[in-house]
Amino acid sequence: MATNVDICNLALSQLGENGQVTALNPPDGSDYAAHCSNYYPIALRKLFEEFDWSFAQTRARLNKLASFDTSLYAYKNAYALPSDCVRVTRVAEAKELDSVCPFITEWPRNYEIQYSKTTDNKILLTDVDNAVLQYTIYKDAPAIFPTYFIEALVLCLAVYLVGPLKRSDAASSMAQNLRQAYQNALSEAKTIDAQNAARRKHPYVASQLRARWV
Structure with missing residues (x-):
């Protein structure tokens, strides 16, 4: 079962970083934790805004x-x-x-x-x-997040972390590649999640008749 700390460490690994965050609230004192603490809530909200999960x-x-x-x-x-x-x-x-x-x-x-x-x-x-x-x-509750959602969240967070952690000419190309990977993961996550609900379209029924239903 993933935690927000696990998600941050997975995002860091996408950047090739070896730092291990141990706490976010409050941060454990490392630069990695400080950046993750700032950007994790933003990435999480962005992902929630993308789709009716x-x-x-x-x-x-x-x-x-x-x-x-x-x-x-x-x-x-x-x-x-x-x-x-x-x-x-x-x-x-x-x-x-x-x-x-x-x-x-x-x-x-x-x-x-x-x-x-x-x-x-x-x-x-x-x-x-x-x-x-x-x-x-x-809701910041990784215990209820499906794996497909976590995979997209990891990549979204990695995009936010590129700038603060990769101060080099290669940072822009890495960010571009991560954005593309995020969009692919997001598309796949939406497709999988859409299979979790189905709604039949019922024909119109007059209110007088609906009132008789029991």
């Missing part, structure tokens, strides 16, 4: 913003995004048939993400009244 999907009921000027937007509602949200996958609506049988509609709803001066943060705009968000979470 199946192992990093989660859901949350959103908090509606009370101070929302509807005259400025073409949507009825605004919601605060979770702080660990990297990518929005879909917005659905939570409804209740009765107190015993709550359900979430799986029909995706329209939305936009914009910056709010009021909250000094990103907000989600939609016409949905009780929004449930499915999103890609940012």
Whole structure:
């Protein structure tokens, strides 16, 4: 089972470095650990932003913003995004048939993400009244990372480390080769990960009929 320290050492090996990082938070005192501590979170977030990874999907009921000027937007509602949200996958609506049988509609709803001066943060705009968000979470938990994700992360981190560690004319060509290797690994990882989920397209069913389902 890989750790973030293992991932950093694998990235260093891609650069031909023999340094062994032993700790990141806080760094163990070596230059290698200092650079890895700086760039590992950036590389990890970049990779999460690249794709809706199946192992990093989660859901949350959103908090509606009370101070929302509807005259400025073409949507009825605004919601605060979770702080660990990297990518929005879909917005659905939570409804209740009765107190015993709550359900979430799986029909995706329209939305936009914009910056709010009021909250000094990103907000989600939609016409949905009780929004449930499915999103890609940012989580530094290598224990849940599949091998294909780790391989891409190692190469992504190596790209960031080239500049600080390889101060030579060969650094630019090495960075170019690593970027290409990263893109190849990322493409393969997306293909493999996409096989972990399947969603059938159902024909439209009128709401009156859906209400009778049990």
